[in-house]
Amino acid sequence: MDTVKAIVLRAAGINCDLETQHALELAGAEVERVHINRVIDNPAMLDGCQIMVFPGGFSYGDDVAAGKVLANQVVHHLSDIMHQFVADGKLVLGICNGFQVMIKTGIVPGLNGSGKLSLTDQKVTLTDNDCGKFEDRWVHLKPGTDRCVFVNPDQQIYLPIAHGEGKIVCDTEQTLERIVNSGHVAFRYVDADGNEGDFPVNPNGSQDSIAALTDSTGRAMGMMPHPERCVRWTQHPHWTRLKDREGFADGMTIFTNAVNYVKENF
Amino acid sequence: MKQWRFEISSKQGFPDVHGRDVLEDIRQLNIQSVEDVISEKVYLIEADFDLPFAERMARELLSDSVCQDWHIGKSGVPAGPMQATLIEVHLKSGVTDPAAESVRAALSDMGAGQVASVRTGRKYVLLGTVSDNERETIARRALANDCIEDVVFGMDAEPPSPHTQPYTMKLTEIPVRDLSDEQLIQLSKDMDMFLNLKEMQTIQSQYRDLDREPTDVELETLAQTWSEHCVHKTLKSSVDMEHDGKKLHFDNLIKETVFKATKDLNKDWCISVFEDNAGVIEFDDEHAVCFKVETHNHPSALDPYGGAATGIGGVIRDPMGTGMGAKPVANTDIFCFARPDMKLEDVPKGVLHPRRIMKGVVAGVRDYGNRMGIPTVNGALYFDDRYLANPLVFCGNVGLIPREKCFKNAQAGNLVVVVGGRTGRDGIHGATFSSGEMTHEHEDIFSHAVQIGNAITEKKTLDTLLQARDANLYEAITDCGAGGLSSAVGEMGEKLGVEVDLEKVPLKYAGLSYTEIWISEAQERMVIAVKPENLDAIMSIFDAEDVEATVIGTFTGDKKLTLRYQGTQVGQLDMDFLHEGICKYDRKAKWETKKLSEPVLKAKDNYNDDLLKILGSYNVASKEWVIRQYDHEVQGGSVVKPLMGTDNDGPMDAAVIRPKYGHDKGVALSCGMNPCYGDIDPYWMALAGIDEAVRNLVCVGADPERIAILDNYCWGDCTRPEMLGALVRASQACYDGAMGFGTPFISGKDSLNNEFVCDDGTRIAIPYTLLISAIGIVDDINQCVTMDVKGAGNLIFAVGLTKNELGGSHYYKANGELGANVPTTDLKVAAETAKRLHQAMKQGLIRSCHDCSEGGLATALAEMAFAGGYGIEADLRGLPVSDDCVKTEAMLFSESNSRYLVEVQPENFDVFAKLMLNIPFGQLGEVIEDRKLLIHDVQQKTVIDADLETLKQAWQKPFAW
Incomplete structure (x- = not known):
């Protein structure tokens, strides 16, 4: 397929939609930013799209818990449609607040068997950072799986985080083992040398340093770091120190992989 | 139920x-x-x-x-x-x-x-x-x-009932025609109007002419519109000044100082100055940028979290309400507090502890700014115990606006539509309240003046308004700020006249009187003027994203403000009287140059301890604890972030953002402020603020020919001649500084009466505080420069003259002294230095550049070194100094203006030196591998010898919360 179409979902309080659109366009996709009310009115508008993105922000103010009210809206109005979207082999990406929505609807890590969305079968969640406050900082990310279409399995990347509720926790040790052993961990927080560590290497206290999760198909991924904020080298925090500046746009790998996957598989 | x-x-x-x-x-x-x-x-x-x-x-x-x-x-x-x-x-x-x-x-x-x-x-x-x-x-x-x-x-207690009593219409007239002067004053007090006798008399005579008594809503409207907060009567008044016995007269203080500079400079890139909710300057052929900085001091003193949140929420609505509406692209925030480690028992009654205020204020700006999705990219924190009862909270916002959308055009027949949040009893009397001084009783009496924000309502409103703007569906827009609908609708209808049906305004809950509806300062509300034929189209945009919008009236053309409630007229005012009726003031001002002397401090062999003390002082210390709580990367436009360098923790001089994807033009933002100098002379304080703000922008690569500045005065009670005298001195410096640098003022705001009366009658006034915020254009963001040193072997130059100017410095402060030699500015040299440095940057000659300010040369060198992860070895023999600057302590810690430290690669030495011809500059030293700061004095004695880890730790420790 030559024309890759992506949809970036907006909602009250979503605020990273424009830069996410820009990143997808740089990667070669045609992008539409759409308010979720429009999709609920007319779900057929998703038919021509192959990539759906839940961007970052504070949907509904993150009241109750981050992403919860939007997750509730998605489950009550778009459950079947979301399920079908992934079942059709299409891609879903959630960034920051989008990840919080995806984990609270169960889209990732997708452990509830039926593959259906649910607000009650959640086994993994994102909760308050250990440091107790919002943090904006850059983190190194090491891939944790080779079967997620968004991830280059051999490439460590450097991206910013900006969140207050980004700590991954599982309900039990068994769940943690299961997501680790079945390749659900898309990225881990590490230091520049690729080693796990305490704060600030792991900026929120996530179990097993998990920064991103994928579902069992590898086509849906949620991540706390913001790839759309590192699509050009002048966004890199060391750019004025770099001799050779081209190529320092690690966030592009995520978007380029998604677009290339659609080109090859549709 | x-x-x-x-x-x-x-x-x-x-x-x-x-x-x-x-x-x-x-x-x-x-x-x-x-x-x-x-x-x-x-x-x-x-x-x-x-x-x-x-x-x-x-x-x-x-x-x-x-x-x-x-x-x-x-x-x-x-x-x-x-x-x-x-x-x-x-x-x-x-x-x-x-x-x-x-x-x-x-x-x-x-x-x-x-x-x-x-x-x-x-x-x-x-x-x-x-x-x-x-x-x-x-x-x-x-x-x-x-x-x-x-x-x-406990277990049994119940929370308060959420239900409010309904309101029954009752038209209230307030007799004023027969009141004595004392009674007029008492009435102003009883109604929290904060109007003085002359103003009350003006109102009285108006109603005598009209042969009737005013209604409550009319008086409230006048009080709001004539409040210091809304009309800035002090700065606009005529002033007789006595300066060291010499007499001076201003017919209109601000017009003859701050505004005059803008007029005299007459820059063709200024699009709209001092008229709209924010000042507007050219960005590129398609877009302009606008900038506004507001204070929200009194509310933040009472409720730090809510006050600061609505401070940032309110200033974001300024660009949203500028021209036909700008898209907010960056926030700034500057706070002044008392020392956060102050003893509990030293905090007077009715005042919150400074640490609690600071934490609340930071959290308020964080939660609102982050939710809005606007990066908070620049700011500063100042500490002085005189801010104890009057903390200062300055919030700024920059917006991007299409060139053809920079002006409004409301016409008679347009509908008045209120968009966004509902109206509640929150924030009643905010405008008048913030115009008065605070007392220990304010906590109780003025709690209703505090507003609570809901960022998501504002974000939704913004999203839909930008769509409506681009579809040309409204004719004018403004925000509901201080004074609420009374100010917003009153101003928008100033030239036309307007009638409003107050019962149509959507309420949060029942029970508001027509007056409360009219003056409520409930947040997140914008007012637009819509042609009747566009109403359906614009309403469908709001409906689609669950934004509430309601027609509440019509612009008429009769030049009257007419207010109705359920069909009954409850107030009518002539627009002319409302907006022009306020009497002019004559004020007295006095300034006598202070008789201060320089202390004699013992010369030392080694200044490590002084440097560590300065680095670890609250004003200089790392603000990382604050910065990391703000999202400074959202919108994906950050170029120079607040913290950069090898460990992402070096303090940048200014922020640069790239507001348009795919375009390499940038906007740079900085600020300058130094209340310490005001204790010596507010003139030099103000000039230092301008010099610092401009310097900071030049450091990151902004074009000094394209810098505009904003003034925010926070002062004490200006009915006292000495207080006003200080303000006149600062205003004179504003004129001189703006002219000298060629940097017009484009917007400003003042907050006066920042004084507190304790229960024992003691008065605390804040130090004279003038914040200068600067906005600059960066032609090519790829040429931006940061302050962290980049490589061993590179040369370090000092540009600008170091003078014997330790007055008001951090070095003196650390030693318990004030001094007399406040930093001065040679404007000619300062402007030329900025220009040359910018040329050097455009030629790619500068690897790093840092402004030399608080804490002086030694502090700036330390910051550059630990931010870059390399050592610096400096030799004071290379420092360009004035003749009277002979002491080592002055060379190390003097805070002389117009100075920069730059890093240049050795191969560029010649080109750089040629460019700097006739500018005071000297080769100070070089970047070294060894992670140490070494400074040798003119006798080749090593006066500072500290490793970077020690320096950095001292700098990071105060706010390692």
């Missing part, structure tokens, strides 16, 4: 982060009896649903099945040997509860049927033997704010 109560707590084994923070705050109060704190969220919902639905709701919506437990009803104290104290905190009736609105939306998604009310609260269980006294202190000082919250103790 059933009353449901839900309690949500952390599951065993999962950390209760909020409870832990509260425990830390309790420890800060020196209360050791509390051993642990359990925090819970409480939802009180009045609705029709049954128990199975309530359980489903608790499970699916209100709790997180992985890490939280839920309970329906009131849970008792936890089992165990420890004494438990229950405290619940609920918002006062009528205070905005943003979370409740989201829960309502979610309940409707779940199919909950009718929901009468939703409220949220917090419950705390304190474990340990807590006395009644301690319980009270904890509740008031750590958990709740009396201004907006009620505290409920």
Whole structure:
């Protein structure tokens, strides 16, 4: 397929939609930013799209818990449609607040068997950072799986985080083992040398340093770091120190992989 | 309807982060009896649903099945040997509860049927033997704010009822025609109007001419419109100044100083200055940028969190309401507090502890700014104990606006439409309140002046307004700020006339009188003028994204303000009288140059300790604790971030953003302010502020020919001639500085009467505080420069003259002195230096550049070194100094203006030196591999010799919270 179409979902309080659109366009996709009310009115508008993105922000103010009210809206109005979207082999990406929505609807890590969305079968969640406050900082990310279409399995990347509720926790040790052993961990927080560590290497206290999760198909991924904020080298925090500046746009790998996957598989 | 109560707590084994923070705050109060704190969220919902639905709701919506437990009803104290104290905190009736609105939306998604009310609260269980006294202190000082919250103790107590009494229309006239002068003053006081006798007399004579008495809403409208906050009567007044015995006269102070510079400079890239809600300058062929900085001091003193949140929320609405509406692209914030480690017993009655104020203010700006999705990229923090009762909170916002959308055009026949938030009783009398001085009783009397924000309402409103703007569906826009609808609609209709039906204004709850509706300062409201034929189209844009918009009136053309409630006329004012009727003032000002002397400090062999002390002082220390809580990367435009360098923790001089994807033009933002110098001379203080703001922009690569500046005065009571004299001195410097640098003022704001009267009658006035904010254009962001040193072997140059100017310096402060030699500015040299340096940057000659300011040369060198991860070896023989600058301490720590430290690669030495011809500059030293700062004095004695880790630790320690 030559024309890759992506949809970036907006909602009250979503605020990273424009830069996410820009990143997808740089990667070669045609992008539409759409308010979720429009999709609920007319779900057929998703038919021509192959990539759906839940961007970052504070949907509904993150009241109750981050992403919860939007997750509730998605489950009550778009459950079947979301399920079908992934079942059709299409891609879903959630960034920051989008990840919080995806984990609270169960889209990732997708452990509830039926593959259906649910607000009650959640086994993994994102909760308050250990440091107790919002943090904006850059983190190194090491891939944790080779079967997620968004991830280059051999490439460590450097991206910013900006969140207050980004700590991954599982309900039990068994769940943690299961997501680790079945390749659900898309990225881990590490230091520049690729080693796990305490704060600030792991900026929120996530179990097993998990920064991103994928579902069992590898086509849906949620991540706390913001790839759309590192699509050009002048966004890199060391750019004025770099001799050779081209190529320092690690966030592009995520978007380029998604677009290339659609080109090859549709 | 059933009353449901839900309690949500952390599951065993999962950390209760909020409870832990509260425990830390309790420890800060020196209360050791509390051993642990359990925090819970409480939802009180009045609705029709049954128990199975309530359980489903608790499970699916209100709790997180992985890490939280839920309970329906009131849970008792936890089992165990420890004494438990229950405290619940609920918002006062009528205070905005943003979370409740989201829960309502979610309940409707779940199919909950009718929901009468939703409220949220917090419950705390304190474990340990807590006395009644301690319980009270904890509740008031750590958990709740009396201004907006009620505290409920124990198991049986009930939170306040959410229901308000309905309002029955009753037209109220206030007789003024026959009042004596004393009675007029008393009336102004009783109605919280903050109008003086002359103004009250003007009103009285107007109504005598009209042969009737005013209604309450008319008087309130006049009080709002004529408040210091809205019209800046002090700065516009005529002033007789006596300066060291010499007499000076201004017909209109601000017109002859700040505004005059803009007029005299007459820059063709200034699009709209001092007219609209923000100043507008050219960005590129398609877009302009606008910038506004506001203060929100009084509300932040009472409710730091809410006050600061609505401060940033309010200033974001300024660009949104500029021209036909700009898209906000960056926030700035500058705060002034007393020292956060001040002893509890030194804090006067009616005043919050500075640490609590600081934490609340930072959290307020964080939560509002982050939710809006606007990066907070630049700011500063200043500490001085005179800010104890009057903390200053400056919030700024920059917007991007299409060139053809820079002006409004409301016409008669347009409809008045209010968009966004609903109107409540919050923020009544904010404008008048902020125009007066504070007393220890303000906490009680003016709690209604505090507003609570809901960022998501503002974000939704913004999203839809930009769509409507681009579809050309409205003719004019402005924001509801101080004075609420009375100011917004009153100003928009100034040239036309307008009639408003107040009962149409959507309310948060019943019970508001027509006057309250008209002057409420409820947040997140914008007013637009819409042609009737465009109404359907614009309403469908708002509907589509759940934004409320309501027609409340019409612009008429009769040049009158007409207010109706349920068909009855409740007020009518001539626009001319409302906007031009305010009397002019004559004020006296006096300034006598202070007789101060320079201290004699013992010369030392080594200044390591002084440097460490300065680095570790609150003003100089790293502000990383604050910066990291702000999202400074959202919108994907950051170029120079607040913290960069090898470990991403070096302090940048200014921020640069790239507001348009795919374009390499940038906007740079900085500020300059130094209240310390004002204690010596406010003239040089103001000039230093301008010099610093400009310098900071030049450091990162902004074009000095394209810099505009903003003034924000925060002063004490200017009816005192000495206070006004200081303000005149600062204003004179504003004129001189703007002319000297060629940097026009494009917008400004003042906040006067920042004084506090303690219960024992003592007055605390803030230091003279002038914030200069600067906005500059960067032609090519790829050429931006940061302050961290880049490589060993590179040369370090000092550009600009170091003079014997330790007056008001951090070095003197650290030694308990003020001094007399305040830093001065040679404007000719300063402007030329900026220009040459910019040329050097455009030629790619500068690897790093840092402004030399607070803490002087030694501090700047230390910062450059530890930010870059390389050492610096400097030799003071290479420092360009004035003839009187002979002492080592002056060379190291003098805060002379117009100085930069730059790093140049050796191969570029010649080209750079040629460019700097006739500018004072000298080769100071070089970047070294060894992670040390070494400074040798003119006798080749090593006066500073410290490793970078020690320096950095000292700098990071004060706010390692």
